[in-house]
Amino acid sequence: MKLLCSNTKNLKISTMNNNNEEFSIPINLCAQASQAAQFSLLVRPVNPRRQNIRALARFFPRLWGMDDIVTGWVVEHGRAQFLFPSNEAMNLVLKRGPWSFNQWMVAMDPWHLNVPNENPIxxxxxxxxxxxxxxxxxxxxxxxxxxxxxxxxxxxxxxxxxxxxxxxxxxxxxxxxxxxxxxxxxxxxxxxxxxxxxxxxxxxxxxxxxxxxxxxxxxxxxxxxxxxxxxxxxxxxxxxxxxxxxxxxxxxxxxxxxxxxxxxxxxxxxxxxxxxxxxxxxx
Incomplete structure (x- = not known):
């Protein structure tokens, strides 16, 4: 019993010491993720009290008539992200803006690397x-x-x-x-x-x-x-x-x-x- 407690304590210390350890992600996996996100839009509701972000993420692909080719989900900082199969499809949506949800406007911009957390504004x-x-x-x-x-x-x-x-x-x-x-x-x-x-x-x-x-x-x-x-x-x-x-x-x-x-x-x-x-x- 004493030996078990000692091992558990050592495991906790080891875990704490490794908190800053970096784990390498395969380059091909990173490239695959970036490729999938290159044609995507970030959307922010202007009035979160009146615009449910989860409902927005489900609704917009249907509104655009692209529910079978566009995927939307909620991301951090009160935004939704929509993945498009091509730059052409994404620009078609942008061209037809501005857009609204539940009778309030939304801010919408293409995703890019290192996009600020407050975007789109x-x-x-x-x-x-x-x-x-x-x-x-x-x-x-x-x-x-x-x-x-x-x-x-x-x-x-x-x-x-x-x-x-x-x-x-x-x-x-x-x-x-x-x-x-x-x-x-x-x-x-x-x-x-x-x-x-x-x-x-x-x-x-x-x-x-x-x-x-x-x-x-x-x-x-x-x-x-x-x-x-x-x-x-x-x-x-x-x-x-x-x-x-x-x-x-x-x-x-x-x-x-x-x-x-x-x-x-x-x-x-x-x-x-x-x-x-x-x-x-x-x-």
Whole structure:
């Protein structure tokens, strides 16, 4: 009995002394794991109180019509990871963003080596810039105003200006912790005007402080201290895009990926430099 206790004590000491020992992982196993993760997206819910991360990981592959080729699971730091069979399939999802879950937006970025734990923290938001005085409406003016909002990832070109255009459409790489801006005053020479910003496919946000990360019921800013009481615009028809991506369209989605396999896809805003188009209201 005494000998058994002595051996157990020695085993515990040996285990403690080996805590810092490094174990080598076979190189081929490391390469296999990296290969599997190279076409993957990290997704972060902007409002974890309203967005169950496990349900999100199960739901998105079905929403994309890729439930038989995309695998999703929960990873550390409040994120989900989705593995795609190809760069083409992954970029198809990014191109069709931004995405939402349970009526709240999600941040989404491709995985890469040594990605920070806090990533993704940005959302590609399509913004209509409206109410620029007609005498000042130009591609250059739209781009200038867009730059006051943040990082512009889709800009204007002269070729897109013409016809009965009433607003500019840009893509902004928006930090999820930054409050939305719905209007801003500009001085055009001696002429003052209020330019408004309409976010396409925007879901819920705080109508008091304009945060993307919480509902007004959870807002810590007193109502009387909230900014200028501006009323957010009514939701537009294209804000319900995700309802068009149900499992009933799975076959169409898969055939679209297959048919495009020989052609490069346009990357999403932050990954691919594209051009801004100026749209009329009928667009």
């Amino acid at each position: 940005m959302i590609n938001l399509w913004v209509q810039i409206r109410d620029i005085p007609l005498q000042y409406l130009s591609v250059q003016m739209v781009n200038y105003i867009a730059e006051t909002l943040g990082i512009v990832t889709v800009r204007a070109t002269e070729a897109t200006l013409g016809g009965n255009n009433e607003f500019g459409r840009v893509c902004i790489y928006w930090p999820l912790y930054q409050s939305l801006v719905f209007e801003r005053n500009f001085l055009f020479g001696l002429d003052s005007a209020t330019v408004t910003f309409h976010y396409k496919r925007l879901r819920n946000h705080c109508f008091r402080c304009k945060s993307l990360q919480h509902d007004v019921a959870d807002c810590e800013i007193p109502e009387e201290e909230a900014a200028n009481g501006h009323q957010d615009p009514e939701p537009e028809d294209d804000m319900i895009e995700e309802l068009d991506l149900t499992s009933a369209n799975n076959g169409h989605q898969r055939s679209e990926i297959t048919s495009r396999s020989a052609n490069p896809l346009h990357r999403p805003c932050i990954l691919f430099s594209s051009s801004l188009t100026i749209f009329s209201r009928s667009s």
